[in-house]
Amino acid sequence: MTTEPTPHRAGFVSIIGKPNVGKSTLMNALMGERLSIVTSKAQTTRHRILGILNGDDFQLVYSDTPGIIQPKYELHNAMMSFVYSSLEDADVVLFVTDIYEKHDEEPVVERLRKMVDTPILLLVNKIDQADQEEVETKVDYWREHLPNAARVLPISALEKFGTGELLDLVLGYLPVHPPYYPKDELTDKPERFFAAEMIREKIFKLYKKEVPYSCEVGIEEFKEDETIIRIRAVIYVERASQKGIIIGQQGAALKKVGTWAREEMEKFFQKKVFLETYVKVDENWRTDPKALNRFGYSQ
Template identity: 45%
Template sequence: MENTHDFNGFKSGFVALVGAPNAGKSTLMNKLLGEKLSITSRKPQTTRHRILGVVHREDMQLVFVDTPGVHKSNRALNVRMVDVALTALGDVDVVVFMTDVHESDDESDAYLMGQLKKVNRPVILALNKVDRIKKPEVLAHIEKWRGIHDFHSIIPLSAKHGDQVDSLLSEISKIMPEGPPFYPEDVITDLPERFFVAEMVREKIFRLTGQEIPYSTAVTVDTFTREKKLVHVEATIHVERDSQKGIIIGKKGTKLKAIGEEARKAMEEMVGKKVFLKLFVRVEKNWSTDTKAIRRLGI
C-alpha cells in the first residue's frame, strides 16, 4: 500500500556532538533527551562509544550522536576513541562543535577545528559553561571564534542548566532537511540495555576511584537475564595490573561493593525492576595499548 502520510514541513536528520574531552557533550545529550543516556563524570574522556539519542518534537526528529572527546594521543585506546568521533562527521547533516569557555582545551579545539574544515557540513558552535564566566568574557569568546571559522551560528549555552538549549535546537532546525522520522516516537536510542548496564558500572568506577584507575578499566556484561520480577546481571571489570585490581576491590571488598551498589540503583531505575548484580574483576595485561584487546572488549 502506498504511504500517503504527509511529511510536508516535518524535518529530520542526524547531528554530531563533537568537542574536546569534558566539553559537556554527554551532559547536553542528556538535557536534550530529558533523561540520562550518556554517562558523565568530571573526568575527561568518559565517553568511549558513539551513543545515539533521538529527540522527538512535534515538527521534527533530531538524531544526535554523542562522540568521544577529540584529542591528540598515541595510545591505542585514545586513537580508537578519536577515530569513532571523527568517523561520525561524515554521516550527519549538522555538526555541533562544543567548547568549554570556562576551562578551554585550546590544543584539542584547534585539532578538531582542522578536522572540521575538511568536512563539508554546516557547523554550529556551542559555547558551553557560560554560567561560569562573566558576560564580557562570553562576548570575547564569540568574537574570537568568529575570526576562526564561518560557523552557521554561535550559541552560548549551559548544558548543565539547560540555558539556551532551545535556541540550539532552533538553529539546528533551520538547516535540517525535510523528511520523515527515522525512529518511532517511543524510541530514544538504538543501543541495547546490555550496553547501558556496562556503561553504568563504568560510570561508577569513574566517580568512585582515583585519576589513574578509570582509564585502565573496561566493563563487559557476561549475563543479562530478565525474569518476572528480577533482572540478573553478571559483569566483569577488566583492569591492566594486579595493583589496579586491588584498588577496584578495596579493603575487604568495600570499593567493589560501593561500585556495585551505585550501579545496581542506576540499573533498577532504567529497567523498572529489582536487579541482582554480581561483579567480577579480571586482570588483562595492558589491554588499553592492544588494538585486538580493545576490539574484543567492545570498544
C-alpha cells in the same frame, strides 16, 4: 480546503569537542534523558552513543562522541574513529567548547573549516561560571577563528540555558526525510551497554588517578524476567595492583561500586536489579584489537 501536512524532517547531529567541555551533559539536556555518563574527569565517553529525539514531524539523531585527543594507543585510535565517522554522517555539527578553552584544538578546527556544506553551530558552554565580558570575548574569538560557523551560541548545558533555542536552530537545518529509526526508539545501544556504562561511571567517580582509565566493563550475563533483571559484570583492569584497589579492603570498595550502580540501573530500567560484579586482570586490553572488538570498539 485542505492544508498540506507538515513535511517530516530527520537527520544526524554530531556533538564533538575536546574532553570535559560538557558534550555528554549537553546531549542528556537535549534528549531529556540520561543516556551518556557524566563525570568531572576527562575522556569519560569512549563510544559513539546515539540519542534519538522524536517529535510528530521530526527525528533528531544525536551522536555523543569521545573527546578529541591525540591518540596514544589502540583504544584512542578506536575512540577517534567514532568522532570522525560521526562527522561524515552529520547533517549538523555541534562543536562544543567552554569558557575555559585554551584554544589548542587546531587540528579539529582546521577540519571544520573545510566543512563548507555542513552547518556548524559552535557552542560556548559553561557560561554560568563566567561574567558577561568573558562570554562576549569568547564568542568574538570564535566568530573570528571559525568564520564558517553558522552561529556561535553561549550556553549552559548543566543549567539548560540556551538549549531550547539550540533545538529550534537544529530543527531548521534538518533535511526533509522520513525517520531513520522506529519512532519509539530512544537509542541504538542495547540495555547491556548502559548497564556497563553505569558501572564504569561509578568507577570514574569513586577512584583516582589512572585507575578509572585502566578499567573496562564487560557484561557476561543479562537476563530479564517479569520482575527482575539479573546482571553479571566483569571489571577488567591492566594490573594486579589495580585489581586490589578496585576490590578494596575486605571488598568494601567493589561493594560500593555495585550498590551505587545497581541503584542507578533500577531507576534506568524501572525494574529491580540483581547485580554481581567481579574483577579480572587483562594486561593488554587497551592495545589488543581482539579485546577492543569484544568491548565494542569497532565500527
